[in-house]
Amino acid sequence: MRHELIIAPFLQDHWILRPGSSAGLKIPAHRYLELRDAAAHDTMPAWLPDVVRRRWGIDVGDRRPRDILLVRGPSPYGHGRASYEVNNGCNWACPHCVYGDKVHEGLAWEPRERLLHLLRDAGIVWIELGGGECTIDTHFPETYALAYDLGMMVEIQTNGSTLHRPAMLDLLTSRRPYRVTLSVYGATAETFDGFTQRRGAFDKFMRGLVAAHEAGLPLSLSVIITRENAHETDAMRALAHRYASRVREYAHMSPTFAGGAEPLAQQAPEYLQNRTPFTGCDAGHTSLNVNPFGMASVCKVSRDHPIPLLKEGLAGLARLGALADRALQRQNACASCALQKKCTTCMPLVKLYRRAESPLDRYCQHA
Known part of the structure; x- marks a missing residue:
């Protein structure tokens, strides 16, 4: 049986998610731990059925947690x-x-x-x-x-x-x-x-x-x-x-x-x-x-x-953050531009426009 709900750490938060729905429900860390234990021991927390019914309109009251919950473990890598x-x-x-x-x-x-x-x-x-x-x-x-x-x-x-x-x-x-x-x-x-x-x-x-x-x-x-x-x-x-x-x-x-x-x-x-x-x-x-x-x-x-x-x-993903910081730094004429705070184009995209010899008015306010 496929899971009805995903219980997942997401960055600094914890969420209940439902496949097929863009709406989620943020929960405190202790609720995440409770749901993790519920899935392991197949015991339904008393508060979960009502929360799920109100959020998504589905009834899980008589279902076994191991049949409906997929609990994601925490990751030390910080990507979501x-x-x-x-x-x-x-x-x-x-x-x-x-x-x-x-x-x-x-x-x-x-x-x-x-x-x-x-x-x-x-x-x-x-x-x-x-x-x-x-x-x-x-x-x-x-x-x-x-x-x-x-x-x-x-x-x-x-x-x-x-x-x-x-x-x-x-x-x-x-x-x-x-x-x-x-x-x-x-x-x-x-x-x-x-x-x-x-x-x-x-x-x-x-x-x-x-x-x-x-x-x-x-x-x-x-x-x-x-x-x-x-x-x-x-x-x-x-x-x-x-x-x-x-x-x-x-x-x-x-x-x-x-x-x-x-x-x-x-x-x-x-x-x-x-x-x-x-x-x-x-x-x-x-x-x-x-x-x-x-x-x-x-x-x-x-x-x-x-x-x-x-x-x-x-x-290898540990290097991505530093690569991103370098990529977003304004370079060449952009580094001293007085309009930086109003610029609508990130530096990596600016570099693509320049490589393509694009007209300035497509990406730069100085046009």
Whole structure:
């Protein structure tokens, strides 16, 4: 029987989490210890059924704790979130993609299995599986299932093209993700297929979106506004709000992670809005990114000096914090800039824009 609740330390706190729900319940440390003992001795704490009923509307009063609770142990490594690029290959060819040449390659199952256990032991509770298009990876079903079974709250980033398949729906409804995020590239087949450079892409997207919605999966939709689809912006917004309560918009295209300028040509200038100042982030300290070969980096953008997790093990993660601090330090002309406190772009992203020889107005207020 699969767990109904995850009891997990998360950074300095302790939480009760429910797979398939983004809502959690923070509990004091002594309650965490009580639940850990309850699972070990199969005795239900008197307070738990009422708390769970009020938070999620489920009844666990007559259930055995060992059947419904998965208790995560504490980790000394201090990480709580990770993004894992399962495979950078993709079945679409969107010109704004930050991955550039999307080569279909990644880890075989045995090293991938070891990698997921390492992430669990590092303290990762929230994990994002992406790519590329992660769902077309040969080992995606096992990867997703193991991350779930290890007690991680799983999000998948997908183009939706496989979500209508019965096997995929069975996987995601029997082991529910806390979020499924899809991108909207157009409101008509002509625009959507043209942008993805794949005939039939819109039909597959809509079939997947409708199937996931009907299955009650927690959907999040990203409306991607570019020069090729900006004329359908209102229609894309309407489509997104029809199927998801969580909708975000993105118009600022970034260079590829290798510093390629190709995505910048997709900018729709009239939709570029002022962004909020960058005031720092937890990247490298409590969160990290892992590429398809098990190389850990500060984040998706800051990939310098990656750490080979499968070779060094968790001890290698001790270097990430210092790497992050160095990566975020303002460099060259940015170091003496009077507008630093109002800057909206982190230094690793600035370096990508510079490498791509981007126009200054795409990332710098001095433009």
